[in-house]
Structure formats: C-alpha cells, structure tokens
Amino acid sequence: MSRMPDQCESKQPISKLWDPKFPFSPDKFPFFYGWVIVLAGTMAVVFSIPGQTMGFAVFTDTLIEELGLNRVQLSTAYCVGTVVSGLSLPYFGRLYDRIGARRMIVYSAIATGLVLLYLSQVRNILDVLSPLISLSRGFIAFVIITLGFFMIRASAQGVLTMTGRNAIGKWFDYDRGKAFALSGVFTAFSFSFAPRGLKWMSDQFGWSGAWLVLGLMTVIIMAGLGWLLFRDNPEECDLTMDGGRGVETERKIHEDAVAHRDFELWESLKTWPFWAFNLSFSFISLYTTAVTFHIISIGKSSGRDAVEVIGYFVPMAVISVISNLFMGWISSRIRLKYLLGVVNGAGFFSVLGVIHLDTGLGVVSYIVGNGIAGGGFACLSGIVWPRFYGRRWLGSVSGVSMSSMVIASGIGPLLFGASLALYDAYMPILWLCSTLPAILLIGSCWADNPQRHFGKS
Incomplete structure (x- = not known):
C-alpha cells in the first residue's frame, strides 16, 4: 500500500478552521468516510462543468454576438486561454501537495465562482474599456475573453477537477477502481445533461445571468461543502485507506496494484x-x-x-x-x-x-x-x-x-x-x-x- 512519509507529521493545521477533526471527526462516522470523499470529489468535478468544453458550447454564439468577434477569433481566444492555463497547472499541482485537498478545493471553488462573475460582465467591461483605451474594440474584446478563458480553464477544468479526483485517489487503495467507477457514473450523466441545463438557465436568466447564478452557486455551495466535507487523507483523520480493509484484502490484490514507495x-x-x-x-x-x-x-x-x-x-x-x-x-x-x-x-x-x-x-x-x-x-x-x-x-x-x-x-x-x-x-x-x-x-x-x-x- 502507498503511504506518505512524514506528510501527516509535517502538515499541521494553521488554525482550528482547517483542523481535520473540525467541525466533526470523520473517524466517528458509522461507515468509511472515504465514500463521503467520493461524493465530495464528484461534486467538484461536476462544478467544473462551466470550465469544460460543453459548458462553453451553449454560450459560443452569444459571445460572438455580444463581443463582436467572429468564430475564428473566439476559437483562437479559447485555444490561447486553454494552453496558457495548462502551463499553470504544474504549479497548482505542487501547491496541492503543500496545502492539501481541503484548502485547495475551497480556494479553487471561490476562484471559479469569481471568474464566472467576471465572465458574466465581459460585455459591460468591454463597453467601459473601449472609450478609455486607444485600441480597436475587437482587440480589447479578444483580450478580455482570452483572460476569461484562461482563468476559468485553470480554476475549473484544471484545479477543481484535479483536486476532486486526487482526493478520491488518496482515500482508497484496493477499492480505488470502484470509487472512481462510481464517481464516473454520476460525472458522465452530469456532463451529458449539462448542455440542456445550461441552455435552460440561459433562457431563464439570460447568458449573463446564467453565469452570475453559476458563480454564486459555486462560491456558496461548492466552497462551503468543500470545506465541510473534504479531508486531505485518511491518516490525518486516524483512519486507513479503504477503511481498514487493506490488510484483510491484501492477498486478493494483484501485485501490480501495490505501491511500495x-x-x-x-x-x-x-x-x-x-x-x-x-x-x-x-x-x-x-x-x-x-x-x-x-x-x-x-x-x-x-x-x-x-x-x-x-x-x-x-x-x-x-x-x-x-x-x-x-x-x-x-x-x-x-x-x-x-x-x-x-x-x-x-x-x-x-x-x-x-x-x-x-x-x-x-x-x-x-x-x-x-x-x-x-x-x-x-x-x-x-x-x-x-x-x-x-x-x-x-x-x-x-x-x-x-x-x-x-x-x-x-x-x-x-x-x-x-x-x-x-x-x-x-x-x-x-x-x-x-x-x-x-x-x-x-x-x-x-x-x-x-x-x-x-x-x-
């Protein structure tokens, strides 16, 4: 089984707020707390939908019309923002190792929510900046939406997804495959129905209102539940991977599934x-x-x-x-x-x-x-x-x-x-x-x- 040498000892909570046994102790649950992590990690992936390709597809034509860009310009902005966001993820991966899943999920959920609020106002930002900057309106619009693509792809598709999946991986060994399979079922259906749900929100609240509502939901719901439910690893909660089943099932595990270092x-x-x-x-x-x-x-x-x-x-x-x-x-x-x-x-x-x-x-x-x-x-x-x-x-x-x-x-x-x-x-x-x-x-x-x-x- 994989262990994390010195990690539990070196990571002391900086305050009561981040204490793994506050506001409750996961080791007191009547069932293995790792399954709560599966639920919380899956929620994180679902909340990353606004930063996924299908999350943008619903708003593509609207953005073209509102910002005055053509399809090639918007696609280029999407590509540039995505590539630059990808270059930032190794740093966030190292940050995850330093601060753990709980703080990372809260920070990334808040960041995702704020970026969605920014995206909801891109037209207003363009209208304000255009008279103040001696550059073409099209170029300013390109920069504004490229920045938005970069931030949402980094915070949502990148960090939010990575944190949710890593948290699940840390809590399971023998049952890791089952945990990810269960998470994958809910994720697949959520992603399948997301375009319809986003289209409904856009029809009800307008494109700007839809992103505004999504931003508020992400800050309030995902950041809040992330702080409440996430824990970095079972050891800091006086638990073991798989809820103690590791010793009982070790002989059944294929030798290729055992992590020695x-x-x-x-x-x-x-x-x-x-x-x-x-x-x-x-x-x-x-x-x-x-x-x-x-x-x-x-x-x-x-x-x-x-x-x-x-x-x-x-x-x-x-x-x-x-x-x-x-x-x-x-x-x-x-x-x-x-x-x-x-x-x-x-x-x-x-x-x-x-x-x-x-x-x-x-x-x-x-x-x-x-x-x-x-x-x-x-x-x-x-x-x-x-x-x-x-x-x-x-x-x-x-x-x-x-x-x-x-x-x-x-x-x-x-x-x-x-x-x-x-x-x-x-x-x-x-x-x-x-x-x-x-x-x-x-x-x-x-x-x-x-x-x-x-x-x-």
Missing part, C-alpha cells in the same frame, strides 16, 4: 509508463474535444444532419458508463497497461469510425470506440498516478498530466479547424490522429508499473 515528480518523469499513460490521456483529450467541437461540421461533410450526429452521444454515454464500471472493477485484478491498450485500441477504432462516418459501420465504430475510450480514460486517469507513483507527491505528478490534457484539449479544435481551412476537409487531420493511438497501443506493452521494481525490497 512514493515517487517525486522528477523520478516519475524519467519513467516510460508515465509518458505512455500521459500521452494516451492527452490524445483522448485532444481528439474527443476536437471532434465534439466540430461534430456538426464533420457530420455534414459525411452526409449526416445535426440532429443525428448529436444523437450519437446518448448511446456513447451508456457505453462509456459500462466501460468505466467494468474497468474500475477489474483494475485491482489486472495490470493497468492492458487496460491502457484497450483504451488506445478503442481510440483507434473511434477515429476510423469518424473517417468512415458516411457508412453504418463507421457510425457504430465511432460510437462504440469513443464510448469505451472515454470510459476507460475517466477511470484510468484517476487510478494510475497514486498506484504507480504513490500519494505523497500526487499533486505534482497529476498536475503535469492535467496540464498536458488541458493544453491538448485547447490545441485539438484549432488543428481540426486548420485542416478544414487548408484542405477543405477533415481527412488529413483524422488520418494523422489514427496513427497516434496505434503507436501508443504498441507503447502500452512496456507501460509496466514502476512499483514492481521495488516489490522485493
């Missing part, structure tokens, strides 16, 4: 498994974000109407949930490199499906492949880092991974848009994308858990 970031970066998983996760982020961003245009180029291609996401979500649950259940009984191989194989068939989307087999390949890849990605991205590299520097390790994924998700739509602009087709970038999961599938064969080298010692 904690890796510092520089050690992790020198291992091939880190890059095999990180590059695979980054590809999934790049590809799925890009295809989702351009799905209507891609469908039109293959003779599919908008209603039909949007409908693909329903069966895809079902397959993703099933994939997530299965991989979560089996993850403690098998080497993760085999599951990574499945994810990359599914990603390969998903790309082939999009290439041949004009055929029935292509549609099936896209839906099934993307569903399996998405479900596996959601599960493995939470399990692999504490399992392979321990919990002590989990924030630093996962911060680099999250940075890579966020940057990839920002670049993906731009690459697909460039392919359409240069070649009047998506095929060149799609064929390039098909080679990446194929290569990573081969690379998965050597993505063994580095902890295996320390098993005997």
Whole structure:
C-alpha cells in the first residue's frame, strides 16, 4: 500500500478552521468516510462543468454576438486561454501537495465562482474599456475573453477537477477502481445533461445571468461543502485507506496494484509508463474535444444532419458508463497497461469510425470506440498516478498530466479547424490522429508499473 512519509507529521493545521477533526471527526462516522470523499470529489468535478468544453458550447454564439468577434477569433481566444492555463497547472499541482485537498478545493471553488462573475460582465467591461483605451474594440474584446478563458480553464477544468479526483485517489487503495467507477457514473450523466441545463438557465436568466447564478452557486455551495466535507487523507483523520480493509484484502490484490514507495515528480518523469499513460490521456483529450467541437461540421461533410450526429452521444454515454464500471472493477485484478491498450485500441477504432462516418459501420465504430475510450480514460486517469507513483507527491505528478490534457484539449479544435481551412476537409487531420493511438497501443506493452521494481525490497 502507498503511504506518505512524514506528510501527516509535517502538515499541521494553521488554525482550528482547517483542523481535520473540525467541525466533526470523520473517524466517528458509522461507515468509511472515504465514500463521503467520493461524493465530495464528484461534486467538484461536476462544478467544473462551466470550465469544460460543453459548458462553453451553449454560450459560443452569444459571445460572438455580444463581443463582436467572429468564430475564428473566439476559437483562437479559447485555444490561447486553454494552453496558457495548462502551463499553470504544474504549479497548482505542487501547491496541492503543500496545502492539501481541503484548502485547495475551497480556494479553487471561490476562484471559479469569481471568474464566472467576471465572465458574466465581459460585455459591460468591454463597453467601459473601449472609450478609455486607444485600441480597436475587437482587440480589447479578444483580450478580455482570452483572460476569461484562461482563468476559468485553470480554476475549473484544471484545479477543481484535479483536486476532486486526487482526493478520491488518496482515500482508497484496493477499492480505488470502484470509487472512481462510481464517481464516473454520476460525472458522465452530469456532463451529458449539462448542455440542456445550461441552455435552460440561459433562457431563464439570460447568458449573463446564467453565469452570475453559476458563480454564486459555486462560491456558496461548492466552497462551503468543500470545506465541510473534504479531508486531505485518511491518516490525518486516524483512519486507513479503504477503511481498514487493506490488510484483510491484501492477498486478493494483484501485485501490480501495490505501491511500495512514493515517487517525486522528477523520478516519475524519467519513467516510460508515465509518458505512455500521459500521452494516451492527452490524445483522448485532444481528439474527443476536437471532434465534439466540430461534430456538426464533420457530420455534414459525411452526409449526416445535426440532429443525428448529436444523437450519437446518448448511446456513447451508456457505453462509456459500462466501460468505466467494468474497468474500475477489474483494475485491482489486472495490470493497468492492458487496460491502457484497450483504451488506445478503442481510440483507434473511434477515429476510423469518424473517417468512415458516411457508412453504418463507421457510425457504430465511432460510437462504440469513443464510448469505451472515454470510459476507460475517466477511470484510468484517476487510478494510475497514486498506484504507480504513490500519494505523497500526487499533486505534482497529476498536475503535469492535467496540464498536458488541458493544453491538448485547447490545441485539438484549432488543428481540426486548420485542416478544414487548408484542405477543405477533415481527412488529413483524422488520418494523422489514427496513427497516434496505434503507436501508443504498441507503447502500452512496456507501460509496466514502476512499483514492481521495488516489490522485493
């Protein structure tokens, strides 16, 4: 099992406010408190929706109209803001290691809420600044929304998501796969229904009012419940991972699932498994974000109407949930490199499906492949880092991974848009994308858990 040397001793609460046994003691609960962490961590991921791609999709056309930008300018602002936010995440990962999940979730929730309040006022800010600055209104609008994209992608998609997932990973060992699978089910359905919910809010309160309400909800609800429910690790609460089940079930755990030591970031970066998983996760982020961003245009180029291609996401979500649950259940009984191989194989068939989307087999390949890849990605991205590299520097390790994924998700739509602009087709970038999961599938064969080298010692 993974332990965090000296962490519990070195992290003394700076005040009663952050004492892990205030306002209640998790060790007094009638059931293992880790399952409360699963609930709280899942809530954090759900509250990150305003910073996710589907969270912005509802407001895209409105922003274009309100700010006077065209689609290319807004997409460029989104890409720049996303890439810059990704570059900031390694720092926030190290900060997570220093201050712990509880303070991090409160700070990131408050930051997300304030950024949403800023986004709700971008039109008013533009109207105020335009007469005061001797620059074109379009340029000022570009800078204002780029800053907004940077802040919301860093605080919500980056730090809020990372903190919620890391907290779950720290509280479980044997049951880590089950915990992430359970969290993934609620996350998948929340993300699936988010566009409709955001559209309803926009219709009820207007685009500005919707972001204003979301900002207030994030500060009041997520920051408040984050402080109340989050705890950094079970040891500081006089508990053990899995609620004491670790000793009872240790013999049932596959040897690949046992963490013997904690890796510092520089050690992790020198291992091939880190890059095999990180590059695979980054590809999934790049590809799925890009295809989702351009799905209507891609469908039109293959003779599919908008209603039909949007409908693909329903069966895809079902397959993703099933994939997530299965991989979560089996993850403690098998080497993760085999599951990574499945994810990359599914990603390969998903790309082939999009290439041949004009055929029935292509549609099936896209839906099934993307569903399996998405479900596996959601599960493995939470399990692999504490399992392979321990919990002590989990924030630093996962911060680099999250940075890579966020940057990839920002670049993906731009690459697909460039392919359409240069070649009047998506095929060149799609064929390039098909080679990446194929290569990573081969690379998965050597993505063994580095902890295996320390098993005997």
